[in-house]
Amino acid sequence: MKLDYDIYAGGLFLVSGEMKLDLQRDRYAAGVVAKGGRLVDLLSRWSYTASAGGRVENGVHVAPEEFRSFRSQRKRKRALNMDYDNAGNVSVTAEPPQSELSASAVAPEFRPGTLDPVSAMVGVIATGGTSGCAGTFPVFDGRRRYDVIVTSNGTDTLQKSSRNMHAGAAEKCTILLRPVAGFERDQDEEDFFRYGVDRTATAWFAKPLAGEPPVPVRIQVDLEWVSVVMNLVSATET
Numbered sequence: 001m002k003l004d005y006d007i008y009a010g011g012l013f014l015v016s017g018e019m020k021l022d023l024q025r026d027r028y029a030a031g032v033v034a035k036g037g038r039l040v041d042l043l044s045r046w047s048y049t050a051s052a053g054g055r056v057e058n059g060v061h062v063a064p065e066e067f068r069s070f071r072s073q074r075k076r077k078r079a080l081n082m083d084y085d086n087a088g089n090v091s092v093t094a095e096p097p098q099s100e101l102s103a104s105a106v107a108p109e110f111r112p113g114t115l116d117p118v119s120a121m122v123g124v125i126a127t128g129g130t131s132g133c134a135g136t137f138p139v140f141d142g143r144r145r146y147d148v149i150v151t152s153n154g155t156d157t158l159q160k161s162s163r164n165m166h167a168g169a170a171e172k173c174t175i176l177l178r179p180v181a182g183f184e185r186d187q188d189e190e191d192f193f194r195y196g197v198d199r200t201a202t203a204w205f206a207k208p209l210a211g212e213p214p215v216p217v218r219i220q221v222d223l224e225w226v227s228v229v230m231n232l233v234s235a236t237e238t
Contacts, residue, residue, distance in 0.1 A: 001212055004234040006163065010226045013037045020238065023126060023213065028062055029053040030122050046073045052118035054084070060130055062123040063088065067116035080142045088113040092142050105182035106145045114140035120148055124175075128205055129213030133173035144182035150175050158204055158218060164231035166217035170204035175219075177201075208235035 001022075007015040017034035031051040040046055050069035056062055067082040079095045089112050092103070115123060120137045127135050127150075137148040153172040160167035177199040201221045205214040219230040 001209060001215070002236045002238045003208075003215055003232060005230050006233050007228065007230045008163070009228045012039070014040055014228075019121070021122065021125070021215075022238075023122065024056065025059045026056050027054075028056050028119075028122050028126070030118050032118055032121075044073050046071075048072075050116075050118050052116050052122070054119060056126060060126050062115065062119050062126060064116055064119040067118060082116055082140075082142055090114065090140065094142065098143075102143055105143060105184070106140060107181060110145045110181045111140050114138045114145065117141050124148070124150055125213055125215055128171070132171055133203070133205055138180075145180040146183075147178045147180060148175060149178060156204060158206075161231075163233070164218060165233055165235065166204075166206050166208060168206070170206040170217055171214065173203045173205060175201040175203050208232060209237060212237075 001020070003019045003021065005017045005019070006013060007017065015034055015036055017032065020031045022029045029051070030053070032049065034048045035041070036044065036046045048069070048071050050067070052064055052067045054063050054065040064082075064084050066084065067080075069080045071078045071080075081093045082090050084090050092098070097103075115137055117139060120139045123137050124133065124135070127133070132152050133150045134152055135150055137150070139146050139148055151174050153174060155169055156172035158164070158167055158170050179197065199221070201219055203216050203220075204218040206217045207214050208217065215232070215235070216230070217232040221228045
């Protein structure tokens, strides 16, 4: 599948992105590309790409083997790679190299058996295809360690809009991001991730393509100062 999304904050268009997903019974590969809209591009020239791949166990549980990401913001470039062995241990390399403080922010005992951010998204989709949105997904992004906890709130109905492709029934889910480690320096109240503070999003899952698993067709995050909404705008088979 190729899924295209638009992200708005307070009704203002911010970012466009796409996710390519190949989810088989025993393997998966996924890639994400995001780029700022006109305003974001003018202010920061921000863009982000990431990819992940690995095994699917019992048709549901994902086990990453590699993760690659590249972030650009004006002249600042950063590449981050994570590689996993068969026991779920992860090694991290970055260019430019991480500072000693960042590299040690998450203690070694918190890293085994974790997922990278892209694999966590795949894990939520894979689980939802069989039992609905449910489960806890331990994430280590190379800098922070947090849990993504997903629970179902039953069926909801989305209204037709010029900003989204899906209208009708969708499974409504709560996604809770719970900090575990690596957040000790995050004290700014304006940061999305903050030490000791859970963040909550609401996601709606539906099948945009016959024969494929449900995917997020809308995600909404209500922050103290603005609501951020991500809408699925197109879905195609690749």
